[in-house]
Amino acid sequence: MLKYQQIAAAIEKYIEDHALQQGDKLPVLETLMAQFEVSKSTITKSLELLEKKGVVFQVRGSGIFVRRHKRKGYISLFSNQGFKKDLEDFHLTSEVIELNVRKPSQEAALNLTIDENDDVYFVKRVRYINGQTLCLEESYYNKSIITYLNKEIVSESIFHYIREGLGLKIGFSDLYLHVGLLTEEEAAYLGLKKGMPKLHVETIFHLTNGKPFDFSKITYNYEQSQFVIQTNSF
Amino acid sequence: MLKYQQIAAAIEKYIEDHALQQGDKLPVLETLMAQFEVSKSTITKSLELLEKKGVVFQVRGSGIFVRRHKRKGYISLFSNQGFKKDLEDFHLTSEVIELNVRKPSQEAALNLTIDENDDVYFVKRVRYINGQTLCLEESYYNKSIITYLNKEIVSESIFHYIREGLGLKIGFSDLYLHVGLLTEEEAAYLGLKKGMPKLHVETIFHLTNGKPFDFSKITYNYEQSQFVIQTNSF
Structure with missing residues (x-):
């Protein structure tokens, strides 16, 4: 796995482990950059991957939010x-x-x-x-x-x-x-x-x-x- | 519609009008930039939109290709x-x-x-x-x-x-x-x-x-x- 994929996996795991719900806000870009010790472009790629996978959604000027459908067993x-x-x-x-x-x-x-x-x-x-x-x-x-x-x-x-x-x-x-x-x-x-x-x-x-x-x-x-x-x- | 959306619509129309098939290659970025008289970032956004919509796929280092499923009536x-x-x-x-x-x-x-x-x-x-x-x-x-x-x-x-x-x-x-x-x-x-x-x-x-x-x-x-x-x- 490439670096940005590893970070995406780590963020996804964090969301699952902490049972975050749809609409919960993730830390801002700068915080994530510092936490994972990577550049802005890497963290941006990680978030884009997670958005494509339906794990987060980004609201321009507002932040990054958790996306998790609610039904089990599907x-x-x-x-x-x-x-x-x-x-x-x-x-x-x-x-x-x-x-x-x-x-x-x-x-x-x-x-x-x-x-x-x-x-x-x-x-x-x-x-x-x-x-x-x-x-x-x-x-x-x-x-x-x-x-x-x-x-x-x-x-x-x-x-x-x-x-x-x-x-x-x-x-x-x-x-x-x-x-x-x-x-x-x-x-x-x-x-x-x-x-x-x-x-x-x-x-x-x-x-x-x-x-x-x-x-x-x-x-x-x-x-x-x-x-x-x-x-x-x- | 924003500029990049207009261009995406124009490219999509071009693909339809010319009955391009899956796998057909689109012109390179520079040609598209010149044709639509826009910056690289605008044309990139147009192509990203078309990729999300399933109209094209991009192959790193190889180009942009048409994506069109083949079955009618679906x-x-x-x-x-x-x-x-x-x-x-x-x-x-x-x-x-x-x-x-x-x-x-x-x-x-x-x-x-x-x-x-x-x-x-x-x-x-x-x-x-x-x-x-x-x-x-x-x-x-x-x-x-x-x-x-x-x-x-x-x-x-x-x-x-x-x-x-x-x-x-x-x-x-x-x-x-x-x-x-x-x-x-x-x-x-x-x-x-x-x-x-x-x-x-x-x-x-x-x-x-x-x-x-x-x-x-x-x-x-x-x-x-x-x-x-x-x-x-x-």
């Missing part, structure tokens, strides 16, 4: 950190149904902007939260970027491995979301009945250089699907 | 601009079911962080997209901030009026999202059957100063509910 629908990080308070496990190298479906090739003759890692998992089915996931990873996966990795956090193991920088993503009815196969994996509601989310994850590396299709168990999204001003 | 689930702006390609109308000043429900008071004796504007609307029901909306506006609403305003874009009419700055928001089954009342308004799936979204909208001004509860017609969310790197 899953952050997207941080680009993958689930694992959001769900640290929960017990999250995965059952790997399928892991192999194959040619992408036409749909996957299109979304990954690769050729249908290129290789992808295909991962199919059922994910459990506190022992209940959370979702059925099918992901296609561009193998020329995500060069290696194995069962151990995909049983845990794939995104953690991509960042820490492969040293790749995860950038922006596009999510497509719709509500529908469970197919028989989806219902079987989720332990629900065919025709019950589902939330279906397709996501194209890009590296910071703009290259799509993962096309994922997730079907959520609607009984477990309480999501929170924090959006920023612009 | 509704942006949150821009803080309100629907109207996202749905300019669609024909969006509203039927006002209820508009009055009242005391907030306990839930609304809590989410707006106001007292149960404070006044709110309550707005209940059914919104239609291309003649089909899109959603049933119930919104509570803090009357001490949104001082005036009438039927004409709520038949159109309330957010447009808040920005342009009241001159308020709309900031961040917290969305809570879940999937469930339509109640009889919801189904009736949406022209669907009780027990069919629904997407339910509760949003707390804040001004840039952090004050919550609108607590809205929206039930979407799942048949019309195709959403796109663009997230940024951080």
Whole structure:
């Protein structure tokens, strides 16, 4: 982690440890600079990062304030950190149904902007939260970027491995979301009945250089699907 | 609009008019500065705004690239601009079911962080997209901030009026999202059957100063509910 990221993490931890609430004011810039013994530009970058993450908001001429949504038990629908990080308070496990190298479906090739003759890692998992089915996931990873996966990795956090193991920088993503009815196969994996509601989310994850590396299709168990999204001003 | 906002709008229009695709490179900073006859700091602010809006992405040392998701017919689930702006390609109308000043429900008071004796504007609307029901909306506006609403305003874009009419700055928001089954009342308004799936979204909208001004509860017609969310790197 870079210096400004470390400081951002420290400020975030401070907010959590002291149970600060939305609207609580943080110390002024000068105090933070002195406390962390860094320049104004570093502390500014830390605060910008925290603002992007929805941890603080800045009011021009007034200060920096804590931003914390109030509801417990909601899953952050997207941080680009993958689930694992959001769900640290929960017990999250995965059952790997399928892991192999194959040619992408036409749909996957299109979304990954690769050729249908290129290789992808295909991962199919059922994910459990506190022992209940959370979702059925099918992901296609561009193998020329995500060069290696194995069962151990995909049983845990794939995104953690991509960042820490492969040293790749995860950038922006596009999510497509719709509500529908469970197919028989989806219902079987989720332990629900065919025709019950589902939330279906397709996501194209890009590296910071703009290259799509993962096309994922997730079907959520609607009984477990309480999501929170924090959006920023612009 | 401030200068940098005007330029951001001009760049966005250029991208649309020329049907630029994701990954297409924009001219370098110096060219943009010369073209718009502005300083580096202004053009930088314009590009930062466009990045926040998901219109471009910047790759350090490499340039500025167009960001455009590829699927048509999807509704942006949150821009803080309100629907109207996202749905300019669609024909969006509203039927006002209820508009009055009242005391907030306990839930609304809590989410707006106001007292149960404070006044709110309550707005209940059914919104239609291309003649089909899109959603049933119930919104509570803090009357001490949104001082005036009438039927004409709520038949159109309330957010447009808040920005342009009241001159308020709309900031961040917290969305809570879940999937469930339509109640009889919801189904009736949406022209669907009780027990069919629904997407339910509760949003707390804040001004840039952090004050919550609108607590809205929206039930979407799942048949019309195709959403796109663009997230940024951080």
